[in-house]
Amino acid sequence: MKIYDISLTIRPDMPVWPGDPGVTIERQSSIDQGDTANVSRLALGTHTGTHLDPPVHFVPGRKGVDKLDLHTLVGPAYVVEFDVEEAITAAELEAAGLPDDATRLLCKTRNSQLWAGDPTEFATDFVYLSPDAAEWLVDHGYQLVGVDYLSVEKFEMAGQGAPTHHILLNAEIVAVEGLNLAGVSEGRYTLVCLPLKIQAGDGAPCRAILIDDDVSGGSDR
Amino acid sequence: MKIYDISLTIRPDMPVWPGDPGVTIERQSSIDQGDTANVSRLALGTHTGTHLDPPVHFVPGRKGVDKLDLHTLVGPAYVVEFDVEEAITAAELEAAGLPDDATRLLCKTRNSQLWAGDPTEFATDFVYLSPDAAEWLVDHGYQLVGVDYLSVEKFEMAGQGAPTHHILLNAEIVAVEGLNLAGVSEGRYTLVCLPLKIQAGDGAPCRAILIDDDVSGGSDR
Numbered sequence: 001m002k003i004y005d006i007s008l009t010i011r012p013d014m015p016v017w018p019g020d021p022g023v024t025i026e027r028q029s030s031i032d033q034g035d036t037a038n039v040s041r042l043a044l045g046t047h048t049g050t051h052l053d054p055p056v057h058f059v060p061g062r063k064g065v066d067k068l069d070l071h072t073l074v075g076p077a078y079v080v081e082f083d084v085e086e087a088i089t090a091a092e093l094e095a096a097g098l099p100d101d102a103t104r105l106l107c108k109t110r111n112s113q114l115w116a117g118d119p120t121e122f123a124t125d126f127v128y129l130s131p132d133a134a135e136w137l138v139d140h141g142y143q144l145v146g147v148d149y150l151s152v153e154k155f156e157m158a159g160q161g162a163p164t165h166h167i168l169l170n171a172e173i174v175a176v177e178g179l180n181l182a183g184v185s186e187g188r189y190t191l192v193c194l195p196l197k198i199q200a201g202d203g204a205p206c207r208a209i210l211i212d213d214d215v216s217g218g219s220d221r
Numbered sequence: 222m223k224i225y226d227i228s229l230t231i232r233p234d235m236p237v238w239p240g241d242p243g244v245t246i247e248r249q250s251s252i253d254q255g256d257t258a259n260v261s262r263l264a265l266g267t268h269t270g271t272h273l274d275p276p277v278h279f280v281p282g283r284k285g286v287d288k289l290d291l292h293t294l295v296g297p298a299y300v301v302e303f304d305v306e307e308a309i310t311a312a313e314l315e316a317a318g319l320p321d322d323a324t325r326l327l328c329k330t331r332n333s334q335l336w337a338g339d340p341t342e343f344a345t346d347f348v349y350l351s352p353d354a355a356e357w358l359v360d361h362g363y364q365l366v367g368v369d370y371l372s373v374e375k376f377e378m379a380g381q382g383a384p385t386h387h388i389l390l391n392a393e394i395v396a397v398e399g400l401n402l403a404g405v406s407e408g409r410y411t412l413v414c415l416p417l418k419i420q421a422g423d424g425a426p427c428r429a430i431l432i433d434d435d436v437s438g439g440s441d442r
Contacts, residue, residue: 003291011420021249021262025419028242028266031281036380038278038423041242043264045249050418057259060252070224070430074413159257192295194415194428197271198246199232202259207415207428209291 002212004189006106006179008049008115010042010205015122017150021045046203047150052195053175057202058165063172065201072143072174077104077191077210079184084109087154088129090136098140104191105137106146106210108181114149115180128154134167144193146176146208176208184210223433225410227327227400229270229336231263231426236343238371238379242266267424268371273416274396278423279386284393286422293364293395298325298412298431300405305330308375309350311357319361325412326358327367327431329402335370336401349375355388365414367397367429397429405431 008014012023023044029035046065047053052073055062080096082088088107098105109127126149134152137145145152145168152175153164168175176193190211195204229235233244244265250256267286268274273294276283301317303309309328319326330348347370355373358366366373366389373396374385389396397414411432416425 001292001296003295005291005418007418009287009418009420010422019250020260025422027423029240031279036279036383037386038281039241040267040419040423041264042267042417042419042422043262046261046263058252058257060259066230070226071222074224074430074432075222162257165258192413192415194413194430196263196417196426197226197228197230197428198261198263199230201231201246201263202248202261205417207418209295209415211295 004184004210004212006181006184006210007207008178008180010044010049011118013120014049015119016045016048018122020047023048044205046198046201046205048205050178050208051203051205052193053165053169053177053203054201055169055172058162058169065195065204066197066199068174073193075104075191077106077189078102079106079108079181079186079189079210081108081186082127084127086127088127088133090130090132093133093136103142104144105142106179106181106191107148108184108186109148111147111149112180112182115182123149124155126155128152129164131163131167134164137173138167138171142173144174144176146179148179148181150178152177176206179208225405225431225433227402227405227431228428229399229401231265231270232339234341235270236340237266237269239343241268244269265426267419267422267426269426271399271429272424272426273414274386274390274398274424275422276390276393279383279390286416286425287418287420289395294414296325296412297409298327299323299409300327300329300402300407300431302329302407303348305348307348309348309354311351311353314354314357324363325365326363327400327402327412328369329405329407330369332368332370333401333403336403344370345376347376349373350385352384352388355385358394359388359392363394365395365397367400369400369402371399373398397427400429
């Protein structure tokens with residue numbers, strides 16, 4: 001069994017969505033200062049680093065992160081690489097040749113290179129999912145879609161109706177954002193994407209891994 | 222495939238270890254206030270709720286949470302119920318009849334009942350692992366041990382040398398604390414315990430699940 005970590009490291013200088021809370025990690029007790037143990041206080045936005053969007057992020061009154069079905073967050077997933085400069089559209093998804101029964105898609109793009117060298121600045125020109133790609137995912141019964149920068153949305157559209165988010169979240173498709181897929185090839189894996197279980201959370205940082213079952217000679221589940 | 226969530230919900234009024242930072246969840250932008258999306262700021266101690274202890278929690282200079290091998294945190298695990306009032310000792314572990322090749326043990330005790338009804342007060346009289354139980358785990362090649370209250374240590378010993386922690390963490394056995402095993406029966410499962418990847422973290426909240434492979438008719442891995 002081979003495990004790929006597709007999560008970002010949480011660090012104080014990591015880029016966050018403009019206007020979102022920054023990350024602080026403060027040592028609260030320290031062995032070096034005579035305390036018994038090392039303990040810290042972490043503060044961060046609910047959409048920091050590798051994180052996911054439950055419906056209530058954009059649709060008031062809907063499901064929070066603690067109510068998401070774990071069966072959505074664990075199971076077969078397809079990593080597909082899209083050689084596009086700006087957007088993944090419905091045409092790209094159609095052309096990807098995904099199996100009819102696929103329900104989880106992770107989109108690898110040039111975005112994954114943006115994580116090289118532990119950047120500190122937010123990039124606005126990331127590859128995003130077009131609204132018609134979101135519609136395609138709804139029409140094809142997807143439960144989860146993952147992207148390799150901090151939003152599924154075109155940067156300029158986030159404050160202008162955020163159509164991609166609305167289409168996905170109204171359909172209860174979980175959006176996983178801030179993945180780093182640089183070390184992963186195209187193919188089928190078992191995804192395990194586990195968010196912090198924040199009460200009524202409008203989002204949550206998560207740790208996401210891909211398990212390559214074939215390496216283990218395990219079952220094709 | 223059946224998935225059991227053995228994680229605590231992160232909420233502002235949850236009990237934390239005395240002296241540790243409390244939990245705050247503050248809405249930073251709100252659709253009800255005219256913002257585009259709901260986003261919050263979460264602040265919490267690194268040893269809040271369901272969390273794990275890497276070596277550097279008690280041993281300066283040792284591995285932080287971001288350097289833990291994911292293969293330690295994912296794999297076969299045994300849930301064993303211990304009907305003890307105060308401590309799990311080496312004798313109890315010996316009597317449990319665990320397989321020789323077991324490397325991950327989750328200890329279910331009366332502690333799991335302490336989570337019923339979403340308590341707000343910290344309980345000091347929880348069941349803990351005695352130092353000789355920690356030695357037993359080292360001697361038998363364990364990689365991970367989980368408990369169902371907020372520490373593996375007897376409450377009064379945490380400030381007096383914390384022997385159980387030191388034995389486990391010096392041996393690089395990961396301690397997972399704050400599990401809720403009330404809904405899980407004894408047996409063998411696949412554990413997936415994923416902590417936030419906090420840079421050099423002295424601990425990290427995590428989401429932990431048990432997968433019952435037998436239900437899926439999957440492989441016995």
